[in-house]
Amino acid sequence: MNIKKQKRLVGRMLDVGYERVWFDPSRLDEIKEAITKADLRSLINDKVIQIKHKKGISRVRVRKTLKQKRKGRRQGAGSKKGKKGARLRRKETWVNNVRLQRVFVKTLKDSKYVDSKGYRELRNKIKGGFFRSKKHIKIYLESKGILKKDGKK
DSSP states (O other): OOHHHHHHHHHHHHTSOGGGEEEOGGGHHHHHHOOSHHHHHHHHHTTSEEEOOOOOOOOHHHHHHHHHHHHTOSOSGGGOOSOTTSSSOHHHHHHHHHHHHHHHHHHHHHTTSSOHHHHHHHHHHHHTTOOSSHHHHHHHHHHHTOOOSSSOO
């Protein structure tokens, strides 16, 4: 009797694919003589017939890339998908930018670099979207001479 039939029988008995069924190569004669399911069960108990483990998909590469992404790598232009505002909405970028600028101007006022009149002027300009960034505020202050103390902040 062909050994393929036994493989298929064992596979059906143990509910696995017959490719996963392993026969001990030294005891193939015994396996060929085993016809009934009872014979095959006894061979399974004797470890003559075994089931191979399922092959999984390795996550090593995925973990490696995730580790790099946590470090801030792999974020270049070639990795970005979607339009310019797909990752952060325009409004969210605006809100983040304005908050940063307002905090910066508040620290200037608290450390007496700007008086209350200059502070109010800066706040209104921020509200109107005059400044592009925190650096732009610094450049504006230096050019207008609004800073009270010497030194930059």
